[in-house]
Amino acid sequence: MTRDYILGQEKEFKALMKLSIPATIAMLVNAIYNIVDTIFIGRGVGSLGIAGVSIYLPIQMVIMSVSLLIGVGTASIVSRKLGSKDLEGANKASGNLFFIIGLFSFFVSVFGFIFANSIVKLFGASHTVLPYAASYAKTMFLGVLVFPICVASNNIIRAEGNAKDAMNSMIIGMIANVFLDYLFIYVFDMGITGAGLATSISKGLNFAYISYYFIKKSSIDINFKYFKFDSNISKQTIAIGSSAFITQISMSIVTLLLNYSLYNYGGDQAISVYGIVYKLTLFIQMPLAGLIQGMQPLIGYNLGSKNIDRIKNTVKINLIVSTCISTVLTALIFLFPELIINLFSTDKNLISQGSDVLKIVIFMYPILGLYMVAVGFYQSIGKGKESLILSLLRQIIFFIPLSIILPSVSNLGILGIWISFPISDLLSSLCSLVFAIRQYKKIYLSPKNQLC
Structure with missing residues (x-):
């Protein structure tokens, strides 16, 4: 079954599942990896080890934000070029990506x-946590030689309709990381340094698989004549990918501010709690992101081929499926928070505090799919302005002001920070609904039946 048939002709639900299930599995694998990695560090190094990893988290988000800026923007261009049968244009866009992201990685x-x-000092490492954060960061920066390339390239693989290969590359990295975590932390007793080294080596294996894919399986021509900077392509890439960039960079800013605020209100323990809770929220967010990644090449391809009805049906199905998944996963975590937190630590105070925080943070996650689908949809159709506005809402416009104001309201303290999460999720999802209704009217009421 050809890529063109899946993207352009197969029933929308089947096509979405074929593209989304591998992407969702890959994202779940990534979430599981993050959870297992934290378990190894929590039990093999201790709560200060978790705090050290939490300090590095916003740094990783900054790196990922640039990778997604280039990757998501280029993938949108590639999928539309493939839909309009412009393979040369897809090759140029991909070559531009490899040139930019290669320099950035180095x-x-x-x-x-x-x-x-x-x-790590700049990102909030206290005197106690500094040795752990610095050791972890040094080994993680070794992996940055290939990590951004892997993130950006996976978007191109999915844009080609080859979600299984994107999934395989992540599974290889996850399996290697879990094995190496155990080996370096428990067998070689390398502590937090071993955890970072395990991640960097696994990223290298991820890169090796992606290299094999582009050389042997991709329709993209890996020719050095395309590996050059193109200002026109870069402008389009940045305009489209800016929402993905803002989403990630805002998470980095939020985490950086949180590290300072949480330390002021609750010390290193509060940072450790957030480190665990964040990893668990990925268990809900990653499957939703997988669905979006499966949806985007479908929308981009069919926009290129002017098949508007197929786009409308794809968005509807994605909204229904993502809401069901987020509701079920939220309920499971909400019912057994202490049992889940207990996997990460034997510290009873950390388990009790983490369980309460986890329930607060994920309270509005059942409606999070609406927000994520809206952002992904606007990225897919090349609407950089709308996707950028939506990306700013959740973290920058709502969460940051709320997390600053609420702790001082009625002496809520650290509780004010925690309840800022569900409030910002609710407000950003409601705003996404307003955008969705407006776009619905454009699609259905416009005499031209167009998206723009």
């Missing part, structure tokens, strides 16, 4: 490794 890796201590 300079960030070298700079980060040299200045790791100063960087």
